[in-house]
Amino acid sequence: MTGLAAVVVAHDSAEALPACLAALKVEGVPALVVDNASRDASVAIAEAAGARVLRNARNEGYGRANNRGVRASAAGHVLIVNPDVILQPGAAAALAAAARAWPDAGLFAPRIVEPDGRFFYQPRSLLAPYLTNPGGRRDLPKGDACAPFLSGACLMVERALFLALGGFDEEIFLFYEDDDLCRRVADAGRALVHVHAAVALHGRGRSSAPEPGRVFRTRWHQAWSRAYVSRKYGLPDPSPSTMLVNLPKAALAALALRRAGVERYGGSAAGALAALRGRRALDREGLA
Structure with a gap:
């Protein structure tokens, strides 16, 4: 080769x-x-x-x-x-x-x-x-x-x-x-x-065309993957702090009817919660 x-x-x-x-x-x-x-x-x-x-x-x-x-x-x-x-x-x-x-x-x-x-x-x-x-x-x-x-x-x-x-x-x-x-x-x-x-x-961010729910999905995987690699190498699990920071922001965004904020902060909180519960990213994507 x-x-x-x-x-x-x-x-x-x-x-x-x-x-x-x-x-x-x-x-x-x-x-x-x-x-x-x-x-x-x-x-x-x-x-x-x-x-x-x-x-x-x-x-x-x-x-x-x-x-x-x-x-x-x-x-x-x-x-x-x-x-x-x-x-x-x-x-x-x-x-x-x-x-x-x-x-x-x-x-x-x-x-x-x-x-x-x-x-x-x-x-x-x-x-x-x-x-x-x-x-x-x-x-x-x-x-x-x-x-x-x-x-x-x-x-x-x-x-x-x-x-x-x-x-x-x-x-x-x-x-x-x-x-x-x-x-x-x-x-x-x-x-x-x-x-x-x-x-x-x-081009940063131009790899894929926009699609509905992309922000939520992206933030979910960012939070989940950070927790996964942290645990893999014996580092502190960031999931609790990720939820603590993002859940109130998601709630405020929902009250203000700001969909973009709900997707952004809600996605991060949901990914962190999934990691805490032991859910696999592949399960979410139907790949397991």
Whole structure:
């Protein structure tokens, strides 16, 4: 197995996919699109762009779909790319050069630039066992650097290592699966490397088209997944405090007839309650 291939998980991603896949093509990186039961033209767009497509009969979630794509790939390294990420010229070559320079590292990620022009860099992670930064001081790297966390929006990993570590944790439907993977890579003694010369534009929030109930569902999974990974690594369960903060806000939003507030705060409280009750995220999504 040689070379680099991209895995792109799509779910109603027709708006974002063309630019993502076109950029990969320019970079000479073949794309494998795993479609999570899109209801739009995502599959047709991916096929028209020359990507290999694997179809899931239902939305399997971010981690499970990526795992399927990585298993189906034959490349030595895989580039996990969100549909709303656009690689800039030379990004793939810079990531490959970093892998050659630091063969003992585990994960590599480009410099991710947000829609407003800001450079995304998370200076700490809930799960980081090293390079801890309790105060959250945000000193942006000016070159290649080891990091406590790399965003799952775009990262490169040796396929064999990814599979040996079990890929993304499939108990997680959405959120914190990248934190969890970063933790396991670090626990395996492999560094997480920010590659400054590789640049990727991130559309943030444009991976999927809007849908009713999306905010509630998103906040539910954020709260549930944070509780799940906290317990997994012996950290205090944040669920009680999440409920304490969000339940009153949801109640006030309901009294004020603010639907957006009810969805936002109610979703967080419901996810935390589900975690406290031992409910699985997969049960909620009908995947158990």
